[in-house]
Amino acid sequence: MSRRAFCERHDIDEQRLARWAKNYPAPPRLAEVVVVGELPSARSSSLVIELGQARVHVERGVDDELLARVLRVVGSVC
Template sequence: MRSTPTNLAKILDKRRWTRAEAAAVVSHWRRSGQRQRDFCDDHDLDVQRLARWAKLLPASPAFAEVVVAGGQHESKTSTIVIELGDARVLVDADVDDAHLARVLRVVGSTC
């Protein structure tokens, strides 16, 4: 088991978690950047338990830093590249806002 903050270690040892305790574990996993399986292996935790709570406690929306790369150049059609975790989304600059929001919501929920 990887070294964990004392509070997290105490929660992981419990047979049952309160919603707040589960939220702390899920938050710790999400901040780790690890896959569920890897996090669970490192913390001696049942992956189905984490997956169940992660589904019940969706990630809070957050702002992501956007960095504009490259020099300025003109073209008839501009492409926007959006990277969320390991996912990359390329869209035309004139993409419909509602459609892009739906796509990013789906992509963001899998990252």
């Protein structure tokens, strides 16, 4: 599937995905996301990403590069 098709299918901004991808030394691996409970609304101030035993609390407006770095570290130890 092309990047554009993937982004359209999953309602992801294509430029944001490109920025995330360039922060990785190797092509990113995509994983299925399972939403537990209510989806956060546009007004929600944060979300929680669980990777194994780790939880990452992401606040609205977080820097994409910082989040990518944090998830790389957390993903490498989980």
